[in-house]
Amino acid sequence: MKINAFADVSLRAVMVLAAAPEGALLTTQAVADAVGTPYNHVSKALAKLRELGLIAVERGRNGGSQLTASGRRATVGQLLRQLDSRQDPAECQSANGDCPLITECALRHAMGRAREAFYRELDPVVISSLPHARQMAPVFRSIGLRPDFPVPTPGR
Template sequence: MRLTAFTDVSLRLVMRLAVAREGELLTTRDAAGMLHVPYTHMAKAVARLAEMGLVEARRGRGGGLRLTEAGRRSSVGAIVRELEGAGDLAGCEDDPPCPLRAACRLRVALWQAREAFYVSLDGVSVESLVSSPTRQTLTLLREDGSPVENPV
């Protein structure tokens, strides 16, 4: 299974926000630069994650992005499941619809495979994604996406 680019961007943002220092608020633009993502893509991810209650996005002076407690506690499986949705993997309902859909076993097999994929991610926490050495890499990213050289 391949994740959409949207889910990838969203997970990168959650990971970066999970390692933010106390009081550190990133702007959407900063996060986009750090994670090498177009600003418009990052803005859509921020909006969706905020809608899901995983990210708090405050506008204006002193505003920025913060991972909520729900975001911190979420499993990667739950996040991916919500972002990817329950769409058809094989295009059974395309226009025109597949003529085999009424008696097809592939659709069920693909659904079961997707669920197994999600279940395997249910045991992965956001916090486990950002443990060392990933934590250091994420915290050292600059706004242009490059790592800080020789941190002391």
């Protein structure tokens, strides 16, 4: 199953915010740089994450975003369900016309069940538990942040 680009950016943004030092506010530009995605895309993702109550945003010169308690508990499955804008996983209905087989189609229902099984498999995966020091240390250095976790020394 493939997730859409918006969900991908949103998941990566939550991972970066989860790995940020306690109390750190990351600007939208810092998150965009950290996930290697254009500012406009990350800005829209952060707006949606705020709407969902997963991040808190402080405006102003020293402002930025950080995860809320709900954001720290959010799972991949929960977030993907909220971000999946596709009503029809098999695209039986489209602007070009509906599939002539749509009436009582067993494939359409099977695809819906498969999508839910995909999400169910991701329900136990807490997003904030995914980032780790070796992964995030170079990312944070690239955006000028010092992580508060120990950076592993190569060869140890």
